[in-house]
Each structure stands twice: as structure tokens, then as C-alpha cells.
Amino acid sequence: MHRITPSSSGGPILRDIDSLAKELGLGPGDYDPYGRLKAKLVHGLADKLADRPLAKYIGVTAINPTPLGEGKTVTVIGLAMALSQLGHTTIGTLREPSLAPVFGIKGGGAGGGNCTLEPQSDINLHFTGDMHAVTSATNLLASIIDNHIARRKIPEINPKTITWKRALDLCDKGLAHIISGLDQPPQAPLRETGFDLTAASEIMAILALASDPRDLRLRLGRIVVGMTYDRQPVTVEQLGCAGAMAALLIDALRPNLVQSCEATPFLVHAGPFGNIAHGNSSIIADQIALRLADYVVTESGFGADCGAEKFFDIKCRTSGLQPDAEVLVCTARALKLQSGLFDVHPGRPLPPALLEENLEALHAGAINLRAHLDIIQQYHLPTVVAINAFPDDSERELKEIQKIALEQGAAAAVITRAFSEGGEGSLALAEAVVEAAAQPNQFQYLYPLEMPIAEKIETIATRIYGAASVEFEPQARRRMQEYEQLGYGDLPICIAKTQYSLSHDPHLLGRPTGFTFPVRDLRLSAGAGFLYALSGEIRTMPGLPSEPAALRIDIDDSGNIIGLH
Structure with missing residues (x-):
């Protein structure tokens, strides 16, 4: 050999x-x-x-x-x-x-x-440059949303329902929860929002799941950014910028x-x-x-x-x-x-x-x-x-x-x-x-897509994490009911939780049992093609540690990067 x-x-x-x-x-x-x-x-x-x-x-x-x-x-x-x-x-x-x-x-x-x-x-x-392209496409959509609202375009988006955030490929806890639109005179709606990590963004998930340029373009168009005042979903296709986002992402x-x-x-x-x-x-x-x-x-x-x-x-x-x-x-x-x-x-x-x-x-x-x-x-x-x-x-x-x-x-x-x-x-x-x-196997999925949202989450929590039960907070229950009514109930589930434990709590080590798995929120990633459940204290924009790795990275006199590996 x-x-x-x-x-x-x-x-x-x-x-x-x-x-x-x-x-x-x-x-x-x-x-x-x-x-x-x-x-x-x-x-x-x-x-x-x-x-x-x-x-x-x-x-x-x-x-x-x-x-x-x-x-x-x-x-x-x-x-x-x-x-x-x-x-x-x-x-x-x-x-x-x-x-x-x-x-x-x-x-x-x-x-x-x-x-x-x-x-x-x-x-x-x-x-x-792929990460930067995802960041740019995410932020382009955020600016289009604000411009759409400021100019009172149709469909009218209720600013309080906007779920789309901007993105940055760096840990910056100060941007996790912000108020935007503070300029005078106002150029964009004054609203609470925030930043996600680029790697935690829906567009990054779409990039990994798309099968070809046409599929990428369709998925971008299906992204739901918020709701109208009569609770109908507003998609990127309706905003008219899916093509521009695809252009940023094509390479x-x-x-x-x-x-x-x-x-x-x-x-x-x-x-x-x-x-x-x-x-x-x-x-x-x-x-x-x-x-x-x-x-x-x-x-x-x-x-x-x-x-x-x-x-x-x-x-x-x-x-x-x-x-x-x-x-x-x-x-x-x-x-x-x-x-x-x-x-x-x-x-x-x-x-x-x-x-x-x-x-x-x-x-x-x-x-x-x-x-x-x-x-x-x-x-x-x-x-x-x-x-x-x-x-x-x-x-x-x-x-x-x-x-x-x-x-x-x-x-x-x-x-x-x-x-x-x-x-x-x-x-x-x-x-x-x-x-x-070389061995034969009978690979199968954990749950069928037609299973109700709550049951899919409970199946993952009990069979994978070892939970005894799942507790849905009011926000999660409201969104679960709404997404099922809007026809998004047959999507797979992506649960955001700590990596340090089988449970939602990083301090529950080993193989915890008998715990209740909390779901505090549920988000729709219609473009990526899944529902996104948040549990515990997981955040989509974490902060830096007390001694960030950035502090040991430098260049030498010849321009070589040192301290990165």
C-alpha cells in the first residue's frame, strides 16, 4: 500500500x-x-x-x-x-x-x-472571503428592512415583530442587545435589536444547506424577517433583495x-x-x-x-x-x-x-x-x-x-x-x-417531520439529552402555535444549547437525568429550513474570555503571523 x-x-x-x-x-x-x-x-x-x-x-x-x-x-x-x-x-x-x-x-x-x-x-x-460575504448579506438585509419600514412600503412590517439581526464574525457582547435608529432626524425606525455571530446566522446555515445557486436564491427568498400588523409573515422575496443577497454570496x-x-x-x-x-x-x-x-x-x-x-x-x-x-x-x-x-x-x-x-x-x-x-x-x-x-x-x-x-x-x-x-x-x-x-446499517432519523413541533422537541430532549420533560415558556408556546398555523410545523428542529453538558445547564455533568429541559424561545429559519429552539442561557452573540486568544497573536518583522496556531 x-x-x-x-x-x-x-x-x-x-x-x-x-x-x-x-x-x-x-x-x-x-x-x-x-x-x-x-x-x-x-x-x-x-x-x-x-x-x-x-x-x-x-x-x-x-x-x-x-x-x-x-x-x-x-x-x-x-x-x-x-x-x-x-x-x-x-x-x-x-x-x-x-x-x-x-x-x-x-x-x-x-x-x-x-x-x-x-x-x-x-x-x-x-x-x-466567505465569512465576510455572509456578514455582508446579513447586514444588507437588515438595512433593507429598516429602509422598508422608514419609507412605509408594502407589506407593512410591524417593527416589534422583526426577528432579523445584524451579524459580526467576532465575539462582542456589547452588540448582543442594542437600540438602533437613534440618529436625528430619524433615518430608520427606533427599535430594539442586536447582533448575532456570523457563524450563528441563518444565512450561514443556508450556505451550508443549499444544493446549488438556484436553491440558494430560493432559500434566501423564503427567509421570514417579521410579521405584518395582521400577523402575516414577511419574506425577503417580498422585500425584493433576495437577488442582491445571492449576488453577494454566489462565490x-x-x-x-x-x-x-x-x-x-x-x-x-x-x-x-x-x-x-x-x-x-x-x-x-x-x-x-x-x-x-x-x-x-x-x-x-x-x-x-x-x-x-x-x-x-x-x-x-x-x-x-x-x-x-x-x-x-x-x-x-x-x-x-x-x-x-x-x-x-x-x-x-x-x-x-x-x-x-x-x-x-x-x-x-x-x-x-x-x-x-x-x-x-x-x-x-x-x-x-x-x-x-x-x-x-x-x-x-x-x-x-x-x-x-x-x-x-x-x-x-x-x-x-x-x-x-x-x-x-x-x-x-x-x-x-x-x-x-463495511458493515451494513439501518440508518434512520430520530423523528418524522409530520410530528407536531412540541413532540419533536420533546423527542430530542428526552431521547438525546436524557430529560424527563420539556417546559415551554410562554413566548415559545405562542410562536410554536403561530408557526404551525402558518404552515411551518413540518420543519426539522435545531436546538441551541450549551455544548458542555447533555442538558441545557453547563453545570449538569456526566449523564444527567430527571431534569426539565426549558425552551425559552422558538425562532423560524424558513430559508435554512428548520425551527430554531433556544434553551438555557445560550446566546447568539457571546463575549470574550478574561484572556482572549487575540492578545497572543502578532506579526514578526518579516510580516509572518505568530501566535495564531
Whole structure:
């Protein structure tokens, strides 16, 4: 079998983008280079490749993470590189990093160690401009709404019903709730509004779920921004700006071709958050990758309770694609955190005691791993547990995790060292994934679309999160009734909740039971094609930690970016 090994210098082995594209079978007319190391694929490529067989489709998710993450992206990159080393044509599909975590808690989102995407700095920062296009389209619509109201155009929008917010791809808590239209003389209506993160916006969700330019344009037109005074929905199509928004987004709809540090191809495209939005990269990227490769490895944001549930019930339902196997990433430190014995806060270093061997804490927290395996098994998929090993991890703890995972029904449980060893450190994982993906499965969705809205939310809360019941606050009940009356009741559900717990409360660790899951609001994302339930204290515009990652980023005298990775 052909294996790629690191160069003698230890640096990345990179191909120019033309060589990478040619090896995938792409011709010069199939992509447009953006410099030497990245390119955008052309519209219509999925249709052009439609007669080719589909690759094996591998999802990657995780248990509930520590604030620093558990190396899910590193695992995806390492697995893709390992599958390539085994001789399989492999493409990874990942989301584009948002500047919010890049400059906030987690730092860069292009992997790390010997498992990186290249060019790292480009991908983590402006990349090919897709994030800015989504921000611009979102804010264009906001300005059109205000202008429409100020000029008393038809249909008349009741300003108190406007749900559309502006967007910014940075954490800025001061913009979460604002009053706009303060100028004199007034040029826009005086009203309460706010900003969402670009990665939490409906247009970002649309970008990831649209199948082609026509579908993008139709979805933009279906966006509901508010209500008339007689409670009829007002759409973007009625406002007349769906075309202009599509024009801003047309290049952003094209997937971005890059590579790993071992020259394994990746399509990095769209970036919806996994706790707030649906948390998955684009359908278009997956459709193309599945026709070009033997294996496609894609990541869902955060855990099986967040991104993976939405991958199955929203993304796969929209695309019609079905996964062949799922990889569940866990770490010893995250499992020990789930024991509840350690005091951990986002934005602060992990306590040293969490990194020491503690089999008692590991066993107490392993209930969280069991819960996530149970979640995936509800979709009838073979699951491989990837135990992402850190250099100081106890071998006894790692072996114990393997034993627990296998007892809980995992198809395999493999210790991986992708961060330190690159693709070589994931070869055993790749072999286990190949075996799991060859097994027949009976993949199915969690709920039917015709189920009433309340029952769909209750199904997710009880069967995925482990809640005993759901409490709908008055606002959520009003909107639920209204959306059903307006014909939006048959949409799938996207729940925004904390990533740190299976529940709505980040302090309920392990596998909480008997709790009531609160739904405080329900929003309509008609363009994206789902209903959006908010629970707990989750916010669509978070703030910065006490020590933002931005404070360690700089440039050297030669203009190289430092401190980003």
C-alpha cells in the first residue's frame, strides 16, 4: 500500500493546488486557484460528477468537551491522512473557522501539531472571503428592512415583530442587545435589536444547506424577517433583495479546496456553530467529495448531542445522503471533567489535577461516553471510539476507556496520537473505520417531520439529552402555535444549547437525568429550513474570555503571523 511519510525536514509536504486538483481527477475548468495553495471549485461540479459511485461517508463527533476542545478537528485530519496512507483516496470536509473562537477562547481552528490544514493562517483568518460575504448579506438585509419600514412600503412590517439581526464574525457582547435608529432626524425606525455571530446566522446555515445557486436564491427568498400588523409573515422575496443577497454570496457558495500537512485534500466550506446553529460543513462540499474519493470524513460541531444530532436529522435529511459509520472522539481529561470533581471555567487553563491519573474520576465521568454512544446507536450506525491521547495521559486510563467503550457497544475503540504523529498516529483508527463502514446499517432519523413541533422537541430532549420533560415558556408556546398555523410545523428542529453538558445547564455533568429541559424561545429559519429552539442561557452573540486568544497573536518583522496556531 502507498504511504505518505513526512519530509526529512519535518515540515509539511504540500503540493501546489493544480497538482492536488489533478490527482483528484479535476480539470482546469473545474476550479479557480486562489494563490498557490487554495482554490474554489466551480458551480455545477456535483452534477458533472453525478454518474460516479458514492464514497463511504464517515461522520466525526465527540463527547461533551472541556473548554479547550478534545481534538475533534485534529482527529478528522489525522483519520483522513491515515486513510490516504492506507491507499484510499480520501477527502476531508470541514467547516471554516469563525474569527469568534480564533480571537476568543480556543484560538485557531485548522488543527494543530502534525495534523494541520494548510495554509493555516489563511484558513483561520480571511481565507477566501466567505465569512465576510455572509456578514455582508446579513447586514444588507437588515438595512433593507429598516429602509422598508422608514419609507412605509408594502407589506407593512410591524417593527416589534422583526426577528432579523445584524451579524459580526467576532465575539462582542456589547452588540448582543442594542437600540438602533437613534440618529436625528430619524433615518430608520427606533427599535430594539442586536447582533448575532456570523457563524450563528441563518444565512450561514443556508450556505451550508443549499444544493446549488438556484436553491440558494430560493432559500434566501423564503427567509421570514417579521410579521405584518395582521400577523402575516414577511419574506425577503417580498422585500425584493433576495437577488442582491445571492449576488453577494454566489462565490461563497463554491467550496474551498485545500490540503493537510501531508497533502491529503480537504474541502473547507461554511461554518455554522454546533451549539447555536446546525454545526456542519456544506452539503455541496460533501456531494462533490463523495464522487471524487473512496472515503469522505466530515466533522460535526461539538458532541453527539449537538452537531451529530443535527448532522443526522437536518443535514442528512436535507441532502438525502446517509453516513456509513460514525467516529466518537473522547479524551481522558474530558471524561474526568464529566465526573464533576474538578472546577473548570471557559477562558482559564485546565486545573493541573485534571491532567493527573485518576481512575475514580475517569469511571465516574465515563457515564458521559456511554451516553454519547447510546445517542449514536439510536441512529443505527456502527461507531468507532477514537481516544485522542495527550502526551501526559496515563496508559491505564486510556486502556480503561477502551474497555468501557467496547462494553457499551462500540464497534472498536482505538487510541490515537494524531497530534504528535500525524497520519501514522491514526492508522489503527483508519483500519477500524474501514471495517466499521463495511458493515451494513439501518440508518434512520430520530423523528418524522409530520410530528407536531412540541413532540419533536420533546423527542430530542428526552431521547438525546436524557430529560424527563420539556417546559415551554410562554413566548415559545405562542410562536410554536403561530408557526404551525402558518404552515411551518413540518420543519426539522435545531436546538441551541450549551455544548458542555447533555442538558441545557453547563453545570449538569456526566449523564444527567430527571431534569426539565426549558425552551425559552422558538425562532423560524424558513430559508435554512428548520425551527430554531433556544434553551438555557445560550446566546447568539457571546463575549470574550478574561484572556482572549487575540492578545497572543502578532506579526514578526518579516510580516509572518505568530501566535495564531
